[in-house]
Amino acid sequence: MKKRKKILLILGVLLIVAASVGLYIYKEYNRTHKDTADIKPDHSVIATDLIKDFETDEQGSNKKYWDKVLEIDGTVKDITRDERGFYSVTLGDTASMSSVRCSMDSIHNNEVAALQKGNAATMKGICTGFNADELLGSDVILVRCVVVLKK
Amino acid sequence: MKKIILLLVASAILATGSYAQKYFTKTGKVNFDATSSGSPEKIEGVNRTVTCVVDAKTGNMQFAVLMKGFEFERALMEEHFNENYVESDKFPKAEFKGNIANNDKVSYAKDGTYTVTVKGKLTMHGETKDVETEGKITIQSGKVSAAADFQVLLSDYKISIPGLVADKVSKSAKISVSCSLEALKG
Numbered sequence: 001m002k003k004r005k006k007i008l009l010i011l012g013v014l015l016i017v018a019a020s021v022g023l024y025i026y027k028e029y030n031r032t033h034k035d036t037a038d039i040k041p042d043h044s045v046i047a048t049d050l051i052k053d054f055e056t057d058e059q060g061s062n063k064k065y066w067d068k069v070l071e072i073d074g075t076v077k078d079i080t081r082d083e084r085g086f087y088s089v090t091l092g093d094t095a096s097m098s099s100v101r102c103s104m105d106s107i108h109n110n111e112v113a114a115l116q117k118g119n120a121a122t123m124k125g126i127c128t129g130f131n132a133d134e135l136l137g138s139d140v141i142l143v144r145c146v147v148v149l150k151k
Numbered sequence: 152m153k154k155i156i157l158l159l160v161a162s163a164i165l166a167t168g169s170y171a172q173k174y175f176t177k178t179g180k181v182n183f184d185a186t187s188s189g190s191p192e193k194i195e196g197v198n199r200t201v202t203c204v205v206d207a208k209t210g211n212m213q214f215a216v217l218m219k220g221f222e223f224e225r226a227l228m229e230e231h232f233n234e235n236y237v238e239s240d241k242f243p244k245a246e247f248k249g250n251i252a253n254n255d256k257v258s259y260a261k262d263g264t265y266t267v268t269v270k271g272k273l274t275m276h277g278e279t280k281d282v283e284t285e286g287k288i289t290i291q292s293g294k295v296s297a298a299a300d301f302q303v304l305l306s307d308y309k310i311s312i313p314g315l316v317a318d319k320v321s322k323s324a325k326i327s328v329s330c331s332l333e334a335l336k337g
Binding site: 028029031032033034062066067080082083086088101126128129131133135136139141143144 | 200218331
């Protein structure tokens with residue numbers, strides 16, 4: 001009798017462990033991306049300063065900003081929408097070719113409508129790096145962006 | 152009268168030469184699909200921040216892609232893509248530099264769709280390999296769109312797939328490129 005209880009107990013524990021491992025794997029496998037709006041930024045920077053940082057030291061800036069959540073203040077230079085409805089917002093100095101390019105998270109598309117060219121805005125997104133280009137102007141690129149504040 | 156003729160001639164020259172020599176975009180799309188045939192699990196990521204420049208005169212074209220910019224539906228897949236496969240912290244950029252072999256067949260000033268052959272070098276994961284593919288260039292009222300599909304062997308770029316997931320991840324990835332280009336002013 002005692003032995004049987006022990007076996008049952010062990011079996012029960014094993015079952016719980018197996019179920020929780022299974023649940024963890026299932027959840028982890030199906031995990032979607034966190035909404036950028038809910039993530040605290042790692043750095044808060046001004047758009048033009050961020051561009052300057054990358055222009056002067058790309059490697060160092062990559063170390064500092066790459067894959068980090070950045071909150072960027074700047075002037076809205078342009079808002080474009082592609083044929084599939086994805087928005088892209090550029091921030092920075094309108095006189096310069098270089099920008100901070102924010103690829104907007106489509107679930108936050110409605111916020112983009114409130115932005116206006118030439119006005120100040122604060123955006124949040126994940127930095128994917130820097131594309132230096134003499135001809136087209138260099139860009140710091142952010143993905144999964146959301147609008148934090150518009151003015 | 153002379154002045155008027157001069158003006159007319161000048162504007163005629165300007166008009167014929169007014170179509171741009173270069174076209175570009177910074178919001179081009181590259182789709183990466185390594186779904187294994189027969190596997191129900193889609194392994195697909197899209198990058199919407201691709202820079203592309205096409206020189207209408209020479210047919211030269213260039214693409215620049217930040218690897219971290221590939222977005223996958225599943226967060227775990229995106230992490231694995233970046234950390235284990237393309238190692239985007241070590242190799243943050245992919246680049247294609249090439250040429251439209253039959254560029255003389257494309258009249259950029261006229262509306263139409265052209266099938267082109269693109270040849271060039273693709274650099275990814277620190278490896279550079281020759282790539283040749285057929286693509287389409289469409290001209291519509293001054294706008295140029297470019298699209299192409301091609302396969303890359305992951306082993307060519309020293310991207311290894313662990314045995315555990317070998318039946319889920321295809322050995323060759325289908326890369327689909329689509330860009331709507333604007334005329335470059337200046």
